[in-house]
Amino acid sequence: GQNIDQPTEMTATEGAIVQINCTYQTSGFNGLFWYQQHAGEAPTFLSYNVLDGLEEKGRFSSFLSRSKGYSYLLLKELQMKDSASYLCAVITDKLIFGTGTRLQVFP
């Protein structure tokens, strides 16, 4: 089967740093995406990793370890607007979403 697991909920304070983990066990691996989804809105693309290591994009960074089946999304200088669900998605022969993490940022 395909398992892509994330913590269900996380909370953090404005200005802080938060790390959202994703572990996966899938039949095949061709890359991993992170998406952000605000309530009632479409998921929006944040990052893509296919090789091991860190990809940095402004306040957001994503890390991948293929040997460990592990990725994380790092959000720095948190803002209230970062309160959203964060979805890890693995590409096998199709895109499969993880369970999603709801992040709440407090003042």
Place this chain on the structure above:
Amino acid sequence: DTEVTQTPKHLVMGMTNKKSLKCEQHMGHRAMYWYKQKAKKPPELMFVYSYEKLSINESVPSRFSPECPNSSLLNLHLHALQPEDSALYLCASSQAGPKIGGYNSPLHFGNGTRLTVT
């Protein structure tokens, strides 16, 4: 604003009705997708079209019938739905689908159609 447009935004239908969801993109993408998302759950893949041909059907019940009239349009025809089919239906597109080598092509999602079956 999303570059993938879905209509209608909201739909309420009875179990005997026939309705269609529509999706349109003008980014030149050659892969299009239907996902179903229940509240507080991740999107679940239903169908994938690559170059206007159905390439993936995730064992979706036949009361859901996809159609890809051309490279810009994707429809989902609904008939005899059940109340448990109530969900947010998301359309997405990408430059190429995974099966044709487009692994690093991110999906662009529409804002979805919120469907309620009564």
